Amino acid sequence: MTSKPSTFFINRFVIAKGGKAVYDETFHRGVNIIRGANSVGKSTIMDFLFYSLGGDIAEDRWNEEAQTCDAVIAEIELNGNVLTIHREVEPGRKPPMSFYSGTYEQLCAANSVVTWQRYGINRTDEKLSFSQQLFELLGWPHSQTDDFANLTIHQILRLVFVDQGTPVNKILRAEHSTFDKPSMRQAIGDFLLGLDDLGIYALKQQLSKAESEFAKIDGQLDSIYKYVSPSEGVLRTASLNSAVENANKELKELLAQREALLVQPDDSTSDAALTIKAAQASQEIAELTNEIDIRTSKQAEMINEIVESELFIAAIESRIKALKESRAAYDFFGEVRFKFCPSCLSALTESSKEQCHLCKTELDKNSRAASYLAALNELAFQKKESTKVLVELRTKLSEHAHYLASTQRALQTAKSTHIAALRISSDRVFKLNEISAKIGAIEERISNYDTKTKLVSAVEGLIERKQKLNTTMLGLAEQINASKAQTSSRRESIESNLSEKTIELLKKDGGFEPAFNVAQTVMFDFGKDFMLVDGRSKFSASSETILKNSFHLAILLESLEDDSMRYPRLFLLDNTEDKGMGPDRSQNFQRVLVEALEVHDDKPYQVIMTTSMVDPSLDKSNLCVGPHYKKGMHTLNI
Template sequence: MIRYDPCLIIKRLVVKRGTAILYDEAFHHGVNVIRGDNSSGKSTIMNFLFFGLGGDLDRSSWSEHALLCDHVWLEAEFNGNPAVLRRQIDVSSQSAMEIFGGRYAASLSAPIEAWKRYPYARSKNQESFSQAIFRLLDMPDVAVEGTSSITIHQILRLLYADQLSPTESLFRFEGFDPENLREAVGNLLCGAFDTEIYELQQTKRLKEREHTEASAELRSIFRVIGGGDESMTLDWIEQRRKTLFKEREDRSAQLSVAEEAFYSAQSSEKITLQAQNELYKQVQKLQVNLREKQAEVDSVEFELSDSASFIKTLNSRLEALRDAELAAEVVGTVRFGTCPACYVEVLDEDHAVAACHLCKTPLDTERARDRIVGIVNELSIQVRQSERLQEIRAGRLKSLQAQLAEQQAIWRMKAKELADLSSVPTSKVREEIRDLQRRLGYIDKSIEDVEAQVRLANKIGDLSAKKAQLDQDIQSLGTRISSLQLSQTDRLRTAKARIEKNIIKILRGDLKRQDSFENPEHVRFSFAKNSITVDDHTYFSASSRVVLKAAFLVGFLEAALQDQKFRHPRFLMIDITEDKGIEQARSHNFQKQVIEISDQAQVEHQVILATAMPWSGIRPELFVGKHSTLQQGTLGFLTPKVDGANP
């Protein structure tokens, strides 16, 4: 049987209370039937599956017995790679998730560091378990305009028909349910969401955030200086600087003339040399500070370059890991006709144990597959942490460069003062010298202010140019995204047509209980409106609405088994086969249809059905666990197993 990715298969569900195991059953590919009397706990098990995969349950969805449990352990295969998901049962349903790469049996003895803990919601420094699961399923992490990113919970809402949701709704019921979010989920599962659009949208959001930050920074600067007046233009500042330097030169010339007369006195030389010596020490100290600051800048630049290379290596390893897995699946076991060392013909012997046919070393392919999930998550976390450190280093580099520029400006000013003081020694009347020196000090301070204004004006210019470029980039990205979205119309039309064809087939196979189901010509459904019509009819009996909703979900799954372009995870849970007074014969007919569709499929998939009246034609191997009753429910509170016992 072939596999279309994404593909989600549940292999085992374990529910615990402390060290006691209250439920432990294995699941399989194809149809899985959980059977039992009404109120015996079938829906509780379905909710545990939904919750264990990352779904949210409100207080009304938790049964009294479910809240007595502590943890849900779920062994699943994501695109063929095994992993164990563990969540603590919480009324708010917003508990974190721990993920282990491998099988449930191995996870029991695994050290704590082998588990990766992911929070319910993403943050700037840590990804959520939805992001981790999407990565394992090789599905894009899609953000929806006006709402948060799509979560695994939103995906599961279109894969789980529970008893508490209205049967006329395609999605599992939720209070806050924006139309654009439902539409994005539906389009994503139909394969009508282009990865390039996602990447461009991510880039557009990043540039929009940068544009907002640049605008805010500009507003802050203008607020400090009293608005963006003409005095802050570079031309005016440059003219002001030239005027100040010219005035300083004139004052320096006057000071030279004044000092020439005063220098004839013997005491003046001592004063001049003492001031020159002090200024020389200041310049020396500034030079040392400049070298140290430059060394800090060089060090951070080297760290940035080295870390960039490290991140590139990690991403290459992730890509190589996926390529190696694909190559192993395609090539399989390599066998030699002759020994590569001595060229002797290799005997083709059959061995019960999988091993290299040359050296007879056992091949542990299962263990290698178990480690893939852990390695992928670990490398992805390293990449995210390294990128976060790069952001911190970049900020530190920017700060150091600003400090370096400021120290260089101070050094240039002091160096010029030293050059002026070291020129031809002159003197004049002390009072005139003091006055001229005071004026020079005022001019130097004005020059410092002008230099600060230059930096501020440059920053305004840089921010304005950056903002203009971001405007242009955002418009260009918006145009490209719109173009790609238009090109997806054909894909969505094709996917919906295939789903519609399957739904019509299922409805025609229903018992003759609803006139509009007997020979429908077209079925229209809308993810955004959360609605479905048959030949433009919207009113159906309560039991027929159950059949229609179930037909839609099964038809959607069947379409994903027929077309590899769907991003549907080929997984479905149905807990409404006897809702709204549906008669037993009609329920049995639907179960028969689902099993026939599953048996005819050539692609890996999984359907989990909960029923109180199983069809007599269901093969025994399709059942999961025993037939539960009101006295002997699905959760074994009466005879719990010890942790670690066989299922």
């Protein structure tokens, strides 16, 4: 867990166009209120703030005035360290950020001699990404989700910034569905609430590294095994040493035989002996040729089987994809209903939901779901079995190819022997030629053994490393599970505290929602992105707005009491009057927020909020930032 609280504050914010500031305001610690009539651009300022800190904004969220701006500049303070950041305005894109180590005033005074450090959205071999740099300055680890997706500053800001574009029944700022996974949402909540610590992150990093190395070694061994013929047995040092010893002994005997032949006189030999040898070689050639023909034909059959298996697996994958798409389409559109019979074009009568409106067959949703799962499981089983068969076929083909190559080499040797028997007239010369060929073959085999001895040494080292990694991964997995168990008590405490604080705030709502007056528990789930009050999630839109804002305020309040939380004590609120909120209720919440935070004025925090219905008692206070924007005015001085 963190040893000291994380703080992320905005001291000054500038929006530039054509080299001039069209918005320039200074923010203070505590509550900052941007107030004004509707449609004056308050949300534009908040979106720009979010963007300047590293947030991503969809292209359709940029209004016409914002798109004409060139850049945003923010003087920020991270854990007491002041720096100024600059980001170009590029709607629909994710431009880099530039960092200056100093205040905005120092930046202006430095003029053209400013040294900027530029950071992109992705990490390079030479430099961190801007998210990683901000994490470093905040003293945060570079966290990952359970499926190893990296947390970025954009994801962190989804819990810090409450905007108007997100449904009020959601905890986190809305994200494109492709990237908004439950694991990511849960990771954001756990990270900022300090529930992912107790060494779990470091253990996950070690496990990820071990798994990556294990997979790499596994791939290396697989490549080596493909290089070595399966018929050669298991690659082990002892077996290879024995083979080398036997080959050297055989070579020694052949060399002795050759020496004995070299000292013998060259007696003439009858043609009969050589004719017999030629006939034997011819017979061997015929047998080997026939065997090669048979094995070549068999090889073609095996290749055809592999191709058919690959096509069958591709067809299964296509059916699985189609089945999933069909289920998704049904879940989205529901049952297809016809107005007219597709056969006779007669008008169809309505039927109950439990019947097919076309053939009147009784329908059962559970039966449909069971049929879908059964079909999906059957296809998955077929794919698994077919893949298993395919692997076996490829292994057999590899063995077959090795054996065929060996047979072809034997055929070439037999042909050479046959030619020698026909051309050589001396049995002594023939034997010398035959022995020399054997010597050459053995020397080549010994050379191959030497190469494989080095390979075997590497293989055994890889196998030993793989076994150690496997033991390490099992140990790390056990430690992670044990650490997760230790976090359960802290999780219960945090959830209880947030529930109590949220209920306390809801009970100060002023009686607009009766259920809030008697609320007992508030439950929340970051992964599923919802909140419940006494098991209930549906309220009026304005009540859901109060619930959402109260929960986020409760997180800020808890962070002021719990230094183990990473929540940076920064709350950006652009949702005060969302969804039909009346003036009385909105102003009441503003007072509740200010009063709740006044208790913690001795601790650093920052709230930047917008309102079109500012409470009169707050309107002229030092909590307000900038002018009270009247109808017709605009926050951007364009």
